Amino acid sequence: MKGTILRGSLSGGFDVRLDIGENIEEIKVGTFCVVQGRRFDFFSMVVDEDIEAANPKALYETVSDNPLVNEIVQGTGILDKVKIQPMIMIDRSDGSVRPVKSIPGHLSPVREAREEDVFRIFGQPDATHFHVGSPLDMEHIPLCIDLEKFIERSNGIFGKSGTGKTFYTRLMLCGMIKSNLCNSLIFDMHSEYGWAARDEDKNRREAKGLKQLFGSKVAIFTLDPESSRLRGVHPDFVVEIPYQAIEAEDIALVWEELNLNSTALESIYVLQKHLGRDWLLSFLKMEVPDIESFAERTGAHTGALQALQRKLMKLERLPFIKENPADDAVKRIMDYLDNGMNVVLEFGHQKSMLAYMLVANILTRRIHELYVKRSEEALGKGGMVNKPLVIVIEEAHKFLSPEVSKQTIFGMIAREMRKNNVTLLVVDQRPSGIDPEVHSQLGTKITALLTEEKDIEAVLCGSNNARMLRNVLASLDTKQQALIIGHAVPMPVVIRVRNYDEEFYREITRPVKPGLGARLKESRNLDDDPEMSAPGREFEELMKELYGE
Amino acid sequence: MIGEVIESRTSEFVAESVEFDQVPAFGSFVKVRDGNRTIYGIVSGAYTGSLDGSGRAKAFFKSMEELQMEQPQIFSLLRTEFSCVIIGYREGDRYCPYYPPAHPRLHLPVEAADEEEILGITRSMGYLNRTLGSPAGDGEELTAAALRNVAYLQDNPREYVLKAGRELLKMLGYDTQRLKNIIERVDVV
Numbered sequence: 111m112k113g114t115i116l117r118g119s120l121s122g123g124f125d126v127r128l129d130i131g132e133n134i135e136e137i138k139v140g141t142f143c144v145v146q147g148r149r150f151d152f153f154s155m156v157v158d159e160d161i162e163a164a165n166p167k168a169l170y171e172t173v174s175d176n177p178l179v180n181e182i183v184q185g186t187g188i189l190d191k192v193k194i195q196p197m198i199m200i201d202r203s204d205g206s207v208r209p210v211k212s213i214p215g216h217l218s219p220v221r222e223a224r225e226e227d228v229f230r231i232f233g234q235p236d237a238t239h240f241h242v243g244s245p246l247d248m249e250h251i252p253l254c255i256d257l258e259k260f261i262e263r264s265n266g267i268f269g270k271s272g273t274g275k276t277f278y279t280r281l282m283l284c285g286m287i288k289s290n291l292c293n294s295l296i297f298d299m300h301s302e303y304g305w306a307a308r309d310e311d312k313n314r315r316e317a318k319g320l321k322q323l324f325g326s327k328v329a330i331f332t333l334d335p336e337s338s339r340l341r342g343v344h345p346d347f348v349v350e351i352p353y354q355a356i357e358a359e360d361i362a363l364v365w366e367e368l369n370l371n372s373t374a375l376e377s378i379y380v381l382q383k384h385l386g387r388d389w390l391l392s393f394l395k396m397e398v399p400d401i402e403s404f405a406e407r408t409g410a411h412t413g414a415l416q417a418l419q420r421k422l423m424k425l426e427r428l429p430f431i432k433e434n435p436a437d438d439a440v441k442r443i444m445d446y447l448d449n450g451m452n453v454v455l456e457f458g459h460q461k462s463m464l465a466y467m468l469v470a471n472i473l474t475r476r477i478h479e480l481y482v483k484r485s486e487e488a489l490g491k492g493g494m495v496n497k498p499l500v501i502v503i504e505e506a507h508k509f510l511s512p513e514v515s516k517q518t519i520f521g522m523i524a525r526e527m528r529k530n531n532v533t534l535l536v537v538d539q540r541p542s543g544i545d546p547e548v549h550s551q552l553g554t555k556i557t558a559l560l561t562e563e564k565d566i567e568a569v570l571c572g573s574n575n576a577r578m579l580r581n582v583l584a585s586l587d588t589k590q591q592a593l594i595i596g597h598a599v600p601m602p603v604v605i606r607v608r609n610y611d612e613e614f615y616r617e618i619t620r621p622v623k624p625g626l627g628a629r630l631k632e633s634r635n636l637d638d639d640p641e642m643s644a645p646g647r648e649f650e651e652l653m654k655e656l657y658g659e
Numbered sequence: 660m661i662g663e664v665i666e667s668r669t670s671e672f673v674a675e676s677v678e679f680d681q682v683p684a685f686g687s688f689v690k691v692r693d694g695n696r697t698i699y700g701i702v703s704g705a706y707t708g709s710l711d712g713s714g715r716a717k718a719f720f721k722s723m724e725e726l727q728m729e730q731p732q733i734f735s736l737l738r739t740e741f742s743c744v745i746i747g748y749r750e751g752d753r754y755c756p757y758y759p760p761a762h763p764r765l766h767l768p769v770e771a772a773d774e775e776e777i778l779g780i781t782r783s784m785g786y787l788n789r790t791l792g793s794p795a796g797d798g799e800e801l802t803a804a805a806l807r808n809v810a811y812l813q814d815n816p817r818e819y820v821l822k823a824g825r826e827l828l829k830m831l832g833y834d835t836q837r838l839k840n841i842i843e844r845v846d847v848v
Binding site for chain 2: 130183
C-alpha cells in the first residue's frame with residue numbers, strides 16, 4: 111500500500127489517497143500502515159475504505175468507450191480512499207513510542223508497515239512477550255502480547271460460537287504457562303484444555319492439551335472421573351464438593367438454573383442464618399413436620415420452604431456434591447498452585463450450567479479468600495506476595511451479568527483488578543450479557559468475529575476509536591482472526607492467530623533459558639518449603655502412583 | 660522558414676505564410692529565433708484572405724485546375740496568416756516553460772520546431788495549460804491537436820496521453836466530461 115495523506119483529524123483519523131496503480135481490493139481493513147510525517151512515524155490501522163470524487167459529478171459518469179479516459183479518471187478524478195486511524199506515534203529521532211497527540215501534514219507519504227515497525231511497538235518474542243500471531247497480511251511478522259501486562263488485569267476472550275475462542279484461550283494459556291509468570295486455574299466446562307481435544311482444523315484430528323504440552327506443570331482435576339478415563343485422561347485429582355461448602359451466595363448465583371424467585375432467595379439466607387454451616391444438608395433432610403416447625407420458628411412460609419426444598423433437591427443429583435468428601439479440593443488446588451502448577455478442572459459430563467457455576471463459584475470464592483488473606487499478611491510483614499493467579503471461566507456472562515456480578519466472587523475479582531494477584535480470563539460468546547462495569551475493568555480483550563450490534567458495542571465500550579474498530583470487528587474472518595485491544599498491547603490490533611500445530615508444540619515446549627523466570631521476584635520460592643506436599647513431581651511418577659505401572 | 664512574424668504580443672504572435680497555400684498544421688510546434696533566444700509556440704489558428712485585407716475573394720465556380728489555367732493572377736492576391744500561442748522559450752541550454760521577457764520582434768522568420776525540440780519542451784505538461792486557455796477560443800480543440808501531435812512522437816503514446824490526461828483533469832477542475840471531449844480527439848486508445 112502506498113499513498114499520501116489527503117485529509118484528516120486527530121479525532122476522526124486520516125484519509126489516505128492511494129497512489130495511482132495501487133489496487134484498493136488488495137488492502138484489507140485491519141492491516142497496518144505507517145504515515146511518515148516530518149518528525150514522527152504514525153503507526154496506523156486501516157479502518158475503512160471508500161471511493162471519492164474530486165468533482166462529485168464524476169461519480170455519475172458511465173464507462174467511456176475510450177478505455178484511456180477511464181484510466182485517466184481513475185486515481186485522479188475518482189480516488190480510492192483508505193481511512194486509517196493513527197494508533198501510535200514513533201519519534202524517529204530516538205525511537206520512543208508515544209500516544210498520538212498530533213497529525214501528519216497533508217501529502218505525507220503512507221507506506222505499509224514493516225517488521226521493524228511492528229517490533230518497535232509490540233516487542234520481539236521473548237520470555238514475556240508471547241508470539242500470538244501476526245498482523246493481517248504480514249504473516250511472516252510475529253506479533254507479541256506483553257504477558258506481564260496481560261496478567262496484571264482481568265481479561266476477556268470473546269467471539270461468536272465457532273470462531274475459535276477455545277483455541278485462543280488455549281494459546282494464551284500456553285503462553286502464560288510457558289512464561290511462568292503466573293499460575294492458572296481453568297474451569298474447563300467442555301474438557302478441552304487439559305487433554306487432547308478435537309481440533310477445528312479437519313486436517314488434524316486432535317489439538318494437544320496443556321497437560322500433553324507441559325507435563326508436570328499442569329494438573330488435571332476432574333469432577334467426572336469416569337468421563338476423564340473414557341477419554342484416556344488420567345486425572346491428578348477427583349474433585350468433590352462438600353455440602354458445607356455451599357453457601358447462600360452460591361445458590362443465589364444459580365437462581366436461574368434452579369428456577370428460584372426472590373422470596374426463595376431470601377429464605378435461603380434465613381436458612382443459612384438459623385441452620386449454620388450444615389444448612390443445606392439439614393434442610394434437604396427435613397421432613398414435612400420439620401419444615402413446618404422451622405417455618406413457625408422463623409416466620410417463613412411453609413409452602414414456600416417446601417417448594418424451595420424441592421428445587422434444591424436438584425443439587426442432590428449432582429454426583430460430585432458429597433456429604434463427607436475424602437479430600438478438600440480447595441486445599442489440593444492451592445497445594446498445586448503453590449507448587450507452581452496450573453490446574454485444569456474438567457467437568458466431564460457434568461457440564462450443566464448449574465454444576466459449572468456452582469463449582470466455579472465455590473472453589474473460586476475460597477481460593478480468593480486464601481489469596482486475600484495471604485496478600486494481607488504480605489502487606490503486614492512486607493514479605494511474600496502471591497504468585498499471580500489467572501482463573502479461566504467460560505460462559506462468563508452467567509457469572510458476570512449485571513444482575514449477579516455485584517454479588518458473585520467473579521464480579522469482585524474483576525473489579526478489584528490485581529490487588530490480590532487474582533485475575534480472571536473470561537471466555538464468552540455473548541459479551542453483551544456481561545455487566546458493563548466489569549467490561550470496563552477488563553484489561554485486554556481478544557475478540558474474534560462478532561456480528562450482534564450489542565455484543566460489538568459491549569466489547570468496544572471504553573476503548574478509544576470504538577467507532578473505527580466496529581468496522582474492523584464486524585469484518586473479521588470467522589477463523590483465526592482476532593482483534594486484540596487493551597492493556598497488553600500498545601494499540602488495538604487485528605491478528606491472524608498463529609497455528610496450533612507441531613511447530614507451535616515444539617516452540618512452546620522448548621525449555622526457557624535459565625534466569626528468565628526469575629524476573630518475577632515476588633513469587634514465592636516454594637522449592638525451599640519442606641512442608642509442601644509433592645504434587646510438583648514429575649508427571650510420570652504421578653501416573654504410576656495413581657494407576658500403577 | 661514557414662512564415663514571418665507580422666504581429667506580436669506577449670502571449671501570442673501572428674505570422675504570414677511564405678506561400679498562401681502552405682500553412683503549418685493546427686496544433687503543431689513552431690519556433691522564432693530572436694537573438695540568442697528561441698521562442699516556441701503552438702499554431703492555434705490560420706486565416707487566408709485577400710492581400711490588402713479590404714475585400715473578399717470572389718467566387719468563380721470552377722475547379723482548382725480551371726482556375727489555375729484561366730485566372731492565375733487571383734492567387735497572387737491571396738495571403739495566409741497563422742497565429743501561435745507562446746508556450747516558452749529557450750536561452751542557451753535552458754528551456755523556460757513561460758513567456759519570454761520580451762515578445763518576439765516583427766519580421767523574424769518562423770520555423771517548424773524539430774522533433775527533438777518538441778520532445779524536450781513537452782516533457783512537462785505546462786504547455787497544456789496554455790493551449791486550454793488559448794486566446795483564439797477553442798482551447799479543447801487546440802489541446803487535443805497539440806497532444807495528438809506530441810503523442811505520435813513518443814515511444815509509448817498511450818503512456819504519454821495517460822500522464823497528460825491526469826494533468827489535464829486537474830487543470831479542468833476535475834471536469835471529466837471536458838476531459839473526455841479532449842481525449843477522444845487525441846486518437847490514442
